[in-house]
Amino acid sequence: METDVLIIGAGPAGCFTGKILAEHGLKVTIVEEHAEVGKPACCTGIVGLSGLRELGIKPGKWVLGRLRGAKIYPPSNNSIKLTRGKVEALVVDREKFDRSLADAAVKAGADLLLGRRCVDLDFNDTPLIETQDGVKLKARVVIGADGPHSIVARKLGLLVSSKYVKCAQVETEADVDRDVAEIYLNKSFSPGFFGWMVKAGKVARVGLGTAAGNPVRLLRSFLSEHPVVSGKVGKVVHNRCTGVIPECMSRRIHKGTVLLVGDAAGQVKPLTGGGIYIGLCCAKLAAETVIRAFESGRMRDLESYPGAVMKKFGSEFRVGMRVKKLFDQMSNEDLNFLSTFLIQDEVREIVLKNFDFDHHEKVISALVARAPEVLKSIGIRRALKYIKFLT
Structure with a gap:
């Protein structure tokens, strides 16, 4: 099977890239290892409203909540509420959000292959990818959108740092304001990162990240021993999940005819680890770079992608x-x-x-x-x- 652009990973960054490329008439194939888009998902799911507007993404049925600010709990637990009274961010259902982007890519003309895991990648001359069921895919350009443990980045030696923030999260009933995200700063419970609690529909997402230690054990302690959190959360928890956030700028994002986007590229906010907005912006930059390369017939034009990313986000x-x-x-x-x-x-x-x-x-x-x-x-x-x- 041959295609113009092969995208590995059907998360937000991969699907958004595919949508833009397909809209410009390129033949696009998106390969996803899981049987369903959006599963599994371990994400607090907060994305800025202004960022979505910038990208032309209109809120849909995937919106679970609207945030007007934050309440910060330092170790003393004397909370500080910061809000301007207007909606700043949305809490999203990641499964539905991801599916909406995948549907948009398919509607634009992209092919979506689910349940196909890449087991062999050959990037010599024309990139050739083989899936676990023997399907071989040849493409002129490959986009690695396959998450923080990107096989594409590892295969090409693009990892600069292997540092990650390890995260754990649960959903539970909790006494939390619907319109603010609660942030907990305490090195005893979340060394190297922070804890959070945010209303997501009828439940609250409660989690933490850590640069050291077992996030599951730390979360268990956070839920049962933190002076504030333990008094807010219910005893029944569900949708337990774990994940990792790559260190910002921890990978080179271009080599030959391969570009990385999203978590695969370490495109996350340095302070919070949030990656939806930055990943989507960089997906757009990647797509625009690929379109120019196809229009000019010069694949070396792909070299401009890292510069475009740094121009927009380098100072940030x-x-x-x-x-x-x-x-x-x-x-x-x-x-x-x-x-x-x-x-x-x-x-x-x-x-x-x-x-x-x-x-x-x-x-x-x-x-x-x-x-x-x-x-x-x-x-x-x-x-x-x-x-x-x-x-």
Whole structure:
């Protein structure tokens, strides 16, 4: 079987890439190892509303909730609620969301092959892929959209870092506000990341990520021992799941006639690990790059893809990774101190004025611009400590 573009993985990034390419008349084949699109899914499912509008994706039946802000719990558990009163993000049913993107790709003309796992990949000359049932697929261009453990990235030696945040999540009844995401910062329960609780329809999704330790054990402790969470969640939990988030910018994303998109490319927000918006944006950039290459007849034009990604997200990635480095070095005492900083009126005003769900750099830059006031308020010794973390 021959095709113009072969996409490995039918997640959001893969299907969105396929839709755009098929709409431009290219022959597109999407191969998915699972029997159904959207399964299994282990995702909190929060995506910024402005980002969806930017991408031309209209909310559908996959919307489970609308978020107007966040409530942050530092280790002291003195919560800080940040909201501007308008809908900032949507909580989605990932199975239905993924299926809607797959349906759109098929409607545009893409072929979708389910239950086909790639067992052999040959990227010499014309890429050739073989599935577990012996089907051979030849393509001029291959898009690796096969998740954080991407076989395409491994086969081509594109992994720069093998660091992951390990996550675990359950669904349960919980006493949680419908319009805010609750974020729990506590190194004892989620070292190197954070915990969360968000209403998703009739249930709440409760989970955490960790850079060290067993996420399932940590989640069990989070549910039963955290002073706030243990009093909010029900005793019956279901839809237990685990997953990983790749480190941001942890892979090279182009080699020859192969491009990586989404989690396979490490295209996630450095601070939260969210990958839906960034993955979809990069899918669009990848599709536009492939279209130009086919129109010009020069496959070397694919080399422009990494530059296009960095032009749009490079500054966001770099700033976010520096702040993540700072967060990783902070103790619970540091986190408690910073929570008192966040409740200051002038700081709160800066955050609410500049917050963008999909672009964290904006609010970070606004806070840095007020550096003299910030340094004065937190004290020179502590300021020097934090500056050391960032250098």
